[in-house]
Structures are given as C-alpha cells and as structure tokens.
Amino acid sequence: MRIAVFAGDGIGPEVIGEAVRVLEALGIDGLELVEGDVGGAAYRKHGHPLPPETLDIARSCGAILFGAVGDFSLDHLDRQLRPEQAVLGLRRELGLFANLRPATVFKGLEDLTTLRPEVAAAIDLLIVRELNGDVYFGEKGIRTLEDGRRQGYDIMSYAEDEVRRIAHTGFKAAMGRGRRLCSVDKANVLDTSQLWRDVMIEVSAEYPEVELSHMYVDNAAMQLVKDPGQFDVVVTGNMFGDILSDQASMCVGSIGLLASASLAEGTFGLYEPIHGSAPDIAGKGLANPMATILSAAMLLRHSYQLEAEASRIEAAVSKALADGVRGGDLGGSAGTREIGDAVIARL
Structure with missing residues (x-):
C-alpha cells in the first residue's frame, strides 16, 4: 500500500x-x-x-x-x-x-452556513466534474488583431468519448446514492454543451434505474443556493464544475471541510x-x-x-x-x- x-x-x-x-x-x-x-x-x-x-x-x-x-x-x-x-x-x-466533490452539512453546523439552517440541513450531494477537457486544456493564447488590439482566446471543446467517460462515472456514482443525476450545461448557447447533453442522454439508456435531468449552469448556480437539497449527483464540465463545486463548499459552511478525489x-x-x-x-x-x-x-x-x-x-x-x-x-x-x-x- x-x-x-x-x-x-x-x-x-x-x-x-x-x-x-x-x-x-x-x-x-x-x-x-x-x-x-x-x-x-x-x-x-x-x-x-x-x-x-x-x-x-x-x-x-x-x-x-x-x-x-x-x-x-x-x-x-x-x-x-x-x-x-x-x-x-x-x-x-x-x-x-473525474473529480468527485461530496458536499454534506455535518450535524450541528447548520447555523454556520450562509443559508437558512433548514435549507442547509438538506444538502447531501456529489459533484462529478470532468477534468481533462474544456477551456482549461484547449488551445489558448493572446494575439494581436489587424487593427492592433490584443485579444485573448481560450477554446472550449469536448470529444464525445470524453463526455461518455465522465457520464459513466456520474451514473455509477448515482447508482450508489439516490439514483438521481442532474447534468449541468449551457446547451442553449454552446455547441459544446449541446454535444454534452446529447451524449448524456445516450449513456442514460444504460442506466434505466437512474433519473436523468438537465439544467443550465446559471440556473444550477441559483438552485444551489435556493434549494440545494434537490440535488443528488451533479455531472458537469471542467469550468462549470470548478465554479459550482466551490459554491457548494460555502453552502455547507466552510471550504475547510470539503475533500475531493480526482480519479x-x-x-x-x-x-x-x-x-x-x-x-x-x-x-x-x-x-x-x-x-x-x-x-x-x-x-x-x-x-x-x-x-x-x-x-x-x-x-x-x-x-x-x-x-x-x-x-x-x-x-x-x-x-x-x-x-x-x-x-x-x-x-
């Protein structure tokens, strides 16, 4: 060992x-x-x-x-x-x-969160974040345009096998929990997210016991504060997962209590x-x-x-x-x- x-x-x-x-x-x-x-x-x-x-x-x-x-x-x-x-x-x-970040309010700490105690007490979720793709690993740089202005760029992309792999991780995690999975994306704006959603639906056919739902990332950020108890397993991309998992940490009271696994x-x-x-x-x-x-x-x-x-x-x-x-x-x-x-x- x-x-x-x-x-x-x-x-x-x-x-x-x-x-x-x-x-x-x-x-x-x-x-x-x-x-x-x-x-x-x-x-x-x-x-x-x-x-x-x-x-x-x-x-x-x-x-x-x-x-x-x-x-x-x-x-x-x-x-x-x-x-x-x-x-x-x-x-x-x-x-x-695959990054796993569980978020649960420890008994007796409900008053330490910024949420109402009864809202915080219901938090028991797992965020599954993809780690190897998205803008963090896409082509990036700073270039000069023809008119002399500087422009920064970071390309967001996912191949379907990358989405499929993290989808299986999320569905397997859900099978061991409450059998509910929420896939978070921005499919109304981003083609990358549309592919993400399509693949999540395809993989869900292999896990009929798990209830799949979809949520845009801006709404997910709002719902984590409004009603975090509705979530069981949340699966999302690298950038969205980075933001939402830190938000979830403050919903449970302190970032000093949250562990993570990158698998x-x-x-x-x-x-x-x-x-x-x-x-x-x-x-x-x-x-x-x-x-x-x-x-x-x-x-x-x-x-x-x-x-x-x-x-x-x-x-x-x-x-x-x-x-x-x-x-x-x-x-x-x-x-x-x-x-x-x-x-x-x-x-």
Whole structure:
C-alpha cells in the first residue's frame, strides 16, 4: 500500500501532516508513504513545479495524497512554471479525468452556513466534474488583431468519448446514492454543451434505474443556493464544475471541510482538500486539516476499497465536530495539531 504524499505550499505541509498521522493511527498493514515536491516548493528546489522525480514517485504509487499549491510571490513566472501547473500536470500525465466533490452539512453546523439552517440541513450531494477537457486544456493564447488590439482566446471543446467517460462515472456514482443525476450545461448557447447533453442522454439508456435531468449552469448556480437539497449527483464540465463545486463548499459552511478525489481509469486517484494554500496563515498552526483528513478517507475508499477504515475516519471527524472541536474557519479556536489530536482520539 504505497501512497505518494505531496504536501506542496502554504498550509499544505501542515494539513498533510495531520492526515498522515490519522492514516498511521489506523495501523494498516503494508502502509508506505513516499514524499515528493510539488508547486512553488518544487520550483524553488528543482526549477519546475512538477519535476520528473515527483512524477516518477506518483507513477510508482497506488494513490496520491495532495496538500495545496500556490505562491503569490511566483505569479511573475511564465504560466508553465507557476505552482498551479503541478496539479494540471498530474491530471494530464496520470489520466485523472473525474473529480468527485461530496458536499454534506455535518450535524450541528447548520447555523454556520450562509443559508437558512433548514435549507442547509438538506444538502447531501456529489459533484462529478470532468477534468481533462474544456477551456482549461484547449488551445489558448493572446494575439494581436489587424487593427492592433490584443485579444485573448481560450477554446472550449469536448470529444464525445470524453463526455461518455465522465457520464459513466456520474451514473455509477448515482447508482450508489439516490439514483438521481442532474447534468449541468449551457446547451442553449454552446455547441459544446449541446454535444454534452446529447451524449448524456445516450449513456442514460444504460442506466434505466437512474433519473436523468438537465439544467443550465446559471440556473444550477441559483438552485444551489435556493434549494440545494434537490440535488443528488451533479455531472458537469471542467469550468462549470470548478465554479459550482466551490459554491457548494460555502453552502455547507466552510471550504475547510470539503475533500475531493480526482480519479483515473481503474483505482488510481489523487486526493486533496478543495481549499488553497492560504499563505496568510501558513506556518501559524491555524489551518483546519479536516478536509485533508477526509480526503485521506476518500483515498482509502476509492483506491484501496477499505470502506470500514474510511468510514472510521469520517465518523471520527463528525464526532469531533459534534463535540465542539472547530477551527477558526468554523468560528472556533482549535489549532491544526489540536484538531488532528481530536480526530485521532475519536478513532
């Protein structure tokens, strides 16, 4: 059970440290953790945010536990050398095409969201986001027009096999949940979205038990605030999914509680909290590690099929929250290490 541990920048090493302590506390036989450099930390040490030795480590492991990347002091670099390219590079090189972001309100935290408590309490959804296509990976650049004006362009595109692959991921997830899937697009404006919708309908024929619905992305953003309890599984493209999953995180109270999984074909995956590197609090022991700890639970579930161990971690986090152990992001005063201790004590 060889797991790559890429802590990254900012609060990454702090939150990763607590997740590693939780994994080790489970006493899993054969657990081996291998550290590697990514992001700004890797650039300073190796001259690149995703050096070859880090990729070699990733390819030798069954899963990756990832912290965070981002360093404002390196924003002057060419885009391909900026810390964030580590994540995009891993997705591309390792075929990580499906991002799973669950969003659930933990019992007792309903009053901490910006929604009415009774609205927030109903949230239990999973956003399935395609990761390898869309404008993030399409042709892009800045050019000069004939009249001298500069023009930026980013091409949005999806091939039908890319849509079909993420559709199957979404429908399979729905089969294990409430058997309702909402496909989010902008088919009234974008031809890319029209193809997306057509393929989703085609794939739905293979999953007659799942109820398929469609929603334009602007309406989906509104409905996530108005009535988030209506959603079970949401499947959408790269850019729309990036936006909606962050919106969902605030609907449940804090971005510090949400884990994510980026999956390839088979069992390989990269697991990370959805928050950033938070350089303003880095090194102060203030970061909430719960999202990273919950990401470790997803790693055990999806890459190693260790459901019992994953459930133990999730139950321990839930119990710690119910007992009032909360970081600053939840209005509490518990520090990073204290939160890790609390979760381990409840295992």
